[in-house]
Amino acid sequence: MHAFHYDRAADIAQALRLGAQPGAKYIGGGTNLLDLYKSGIERPLRLVDVSRLPLAGIDVLPDGGLRIGAMASNTAAANHPLVRERYPLLAEALLAGASTQLRNMATVGGNLLQRTRCYYFTDPALGPCNKRTPGAGCAARDGYNRIHAILGASETCIAVHPSDMAVALCALDAVIQVRSESGERAIGITDFHRLPGDAPQQDTTLAPGELIVAIDLPPSPFAAHSHYLKVRDRASYAFALVSVAAALDLQDGKVREARIALGGVAHKPWRAASAEAELRGQAPTDDVLRQAAQRALEGAQGFRHNAFKIELAQRAIVRTLRLAGASA
Structure with missing residues (x-):
């Protein structure tokens, strides 16, 4: 031991x-x-x-946003009245993750720090892993890679980030508040997690000793039209093959603003900014949604066992946007 x-x-x-x-x-x-x-x-x-630190509160910010303490459980955050009312996308994502027992124990701060579920990372007997032992090699590239990345991968790592919550936070432009002995800083959610590059052992941009103390959500215009879709092999307690967090701000039948983030496809939650730009100013017809989905997957690369995820992700984006547009 x-x-x-x-x-x-x-x-x-x-x-x-x-x-x-x-x-x-x-x-x-x-x-x-x-x-x-x-x-x-x-x-x-x-x-x-x-x-036992006093970091479990959920409070309204002066600008009308919401601060969720890092020690709030996933269950508490998902069921909080203000989260359900103002950020239903986050509540959906939290409830899609893990089992009830795990959600009762897991914290929102810890959720952000989950490490990958790559078979080769979690089981040393299966082969080398650069994330586990830098420089050892990536067995997943030529091994069984059904659950692995199709976007943002590198020669050293094709693992994916497992969090559902983080995908919704990415779509909601969350800001992570951290502290250390050196002081405090705020990290935008899109800058918090890293792509693997040549240092896949570094999952986040946290410095040594930094502690997540809260997650801040800005005021959101997306409460009426949002949806989280998780595509997985089984409905109970499975990680996403592909997930989509989509939110629309609709006015007079057209998209004033859009947010799309993907999970299960990259080493970090993947913000599809090009797809969002495709939607702005347009009526969300099926053709427009399909064009946006294609833009979101530009540059995607499949491997032997996961090339199907490219089309799966495109279809999931279209379905999620349809459901978001029809909600409320």
Whole structure:
């Protein structure tokens, strides 16, 4: 058994001090980190328990947006009246993720930090993985890659980010608030997760010792017309082959503004900005939706077992936009 120190932080200042030590990891619900520890993928020297810090509140911001504390459970966030009323897209995505028991334990801060579910990353016996051991190689490229990336992949990694919540946050232009002993900073959701490049072991742009304290959602015009669609192999507790978070601001039958984000297709939630631009100013007819879906998948590259995901993603985008346009 790998030995480590365990500390339960009494306050944020103590958490930041302990989290700044070499080899330290923060732990909240532990639904992902403990699994990776048991399989030997994560080997922290110190676990800093932040589960009792006062970071679980959900509050209205001065600009009318919403701040969700990092320690709020996925269940609490999904069922909060203001989330359901103002950001139903986020509530849908949260409820699509995992099982009820896991949602009760998992925190929204931890959800952002989930590591990939690539077979080769989580099971060292299957082959080498650059994310697990930098420079070892990527067994997924020539192996069984049905669940892997079709956008933004690199020679070193074709894994995908597993979060449903993060896809909705990407469409909602969320901002992640973090703290460290050096101070505070805000990170836009599209800048929070990384594409693999030549350093796939780095999932996010967090600096060592930084602690997620909250997720800020700006005021949204999309509550009336949004939808989250998750395409998976089974309806209960499965990660997405493809997911789509779509939101429309409609006026006089035309799209004034659109948001589209994809999950299950890249190393990070994938914002389809070109597809959004295709929709602006247009009536959301089937032809327009199909053109937008094609734009969203420009540059996609399939591998031996996952090329089907390109057409699947296009079809999922069209369906999600139709449902978003018809909602409310």
